[in-house]
Amino acid sequence: MSATEELTVHQVGPDQIINEWFPVATCADVAPGAMYSFRLIDRRYVLLHGADGMVSVFEDICPHRGAQLSLGTFDGARVQCPYHGWEFATSGDCEFRPAHPSMPIPEACRLTSVRVQRAYDLYWVCVGPEPRNLPTYEAFGEHPGLTVVLGPKPLGACGPRIIENFLDVAHFPYVHANYLGQVPHTEVKDYDVANVDGELHATNVVAWQPKPGPTAVEGGDVAYVYGVSHPYAAILTKVPTEANGGELAGFSLMLVASPEDETHCRVWMLTTINDPEGDLQSFLDFNTLIFGQDVDIVESQLPKRLPIDPRLEMHQRADRMSLAYRRWLADRGIRYGTTLND
Numbered sequence: 334m335s336a337t338e339e340l341t342v343h344q345v346g347p348d349q350i351i352n353e354w355f356p357v358a359t360c361a362d363v364a365p366g367a368m369y370s371f372r373l374i375d376r377r378y379v380l381l382h383g384a385d386g387m388v389s390v391f392e393d394i395c396p397h398r399g400a401q402l403s404l405g406t407f408d409g410a411r412v413q414c415p416y417h418g419w420e421f422a423t424s425g426d427c428e429f430r431p432a433h434p435s436m437p438i439p440e441a442c443r444l445t446s447v448r449v450q451r452a453y454d455l456y457w458v459c460v461g462p463e464p465r466n467l468p469t470y471e472a473f474g475e476h477p478g479l480t481v482v483l484g485p486k487p488l489g490a491c492g493p494r495i496i497e498n499f500l501d502v503a504h505f506p507y508v509h510a511n512y513l514g515q516v517p518h519t520e521v522k523d524y525d526v527a528n529v530d531g532e533l534h535a536t537n538v539v540a541w542q543p544k545p546g547p548t549a550v551e552g553g554d555v556a557y558v559y560g561v562s563h564p565y566a567a568i569l570t571k572v573p574t575e576a577n578g579g580e581l582a583g584f585s586l587m588l589v590a591s592p593e594d595e596t597h598c599r600v601w602m603l604t605t606i607n608d609p610e611g612d613l614q615s616f617l618d619f620n621t622l623i624f625g626q627d628v629d630i631v632e633s634q635l636p637k638r639l640p641i642d643p644r645l646e647m648h649q650r651a652d653r654m655s656l657a658y659r660r661w662l663a664d665r666g667i668r669y670g671t672t673l674n675d
């Protein structure tokens with residue numbers, strides 16, 4: 334099969350994006366009794382955190398005349414539509430219609446719910462009928478209580494461009510000059526890319542950094558491992574070496590982009606450190622700074638949707654992971670945020 338024919342195959346069938354889980358809120362940001370509205374894959378939803386602790390997510394659309402429920406009020410037990418005052422329990426059932434207070438309420442008067450779960454200190458939602466896997470982020474469980482959450486950060490770019498930027502080390506000396514890299518240490522050595530049980534791994538990714546470890550007094554090499562097990566998420570783990578501070582100086586990052594629409598995302602970055610005495614706040618501050626340096630570049634990239642056909646952009650050898658990711662996305666049946674959706 335030619336490259337063009339293979340790509341055509343991926344354009345048939347429903348876009349699998351709806352079956353992926355996406356973060357919608359940081360758990361700590363949504364207290365019991367709170368209502369939280371958000372956009373995901375072009376639609377609006379509302380998360381209700383009941384006073385009883387139950388968390389549910391519904392389309393943010395009243396079944397009566399389509400008004401936005403989250404413009405109304407939530408008292409921890411019922412959400413009241415701002416238009417005609419219908420009241421819905423956190424189960425989604427309509428329990429009161431003020432215009433007809435004593436008439437029975439048809440069962441069909443209910444909110445449309447979607448799946449929600451809590452993982453990695455975030456609430457995740459899947460709007461499709463056949464949910465797939467969450468991203469694999471083992472560090473979170475291996476180092477309990479040592480994760481700090483950055484986000485959600487709005488970014489005017491498609492999820493796949495955001496993930497590719499996270500997988501790219503060749504930009505370090507330019508976009509993150511004096512932080513993650515430095516001219517003339519620009520060469521990207523060969524690294525390995527493999528598909529391991531459906532997950533994409535890049536190993537032996539080496540970057541020269543001005544401060545390769547917490548106690549380093551001069552620049553040196555740092556090694557990273559990258560993993561992609563979800564189309565809009567990537568994990569980075571710093572491989573500990575004695576020269577760079579040893580096991581305790583190691584850490585992992587998970588970046589995940591949650592699409593409001595094809596070219597606008599809300600982005601979370603989780604950092605998990607190995608050192609129980611480590612300073613999570615300093616990691617949060619550092620990653621906030623690094624994230625900010627990427628914004629203008631990633632928002633500037635054209636076309637806005639990630640090109641999947643390799644002929645649409647030029648490549649260099651350091652882009653092996655990016656090319657493997659593009660193929661992996663297409664194989665997973667994801668067109669949203671890519672040129673396959675043009």
Ligand code: FES
Pocket residue numbers: 395396397398399400414415416417418419
């Ligand atoms: S639109 Fe919500 S009660 Fe009428």
Ligand SMILES: [Fe+2]
Pocket residue numbers: 498504508509623627
């Ligand atoms: Fe960057």
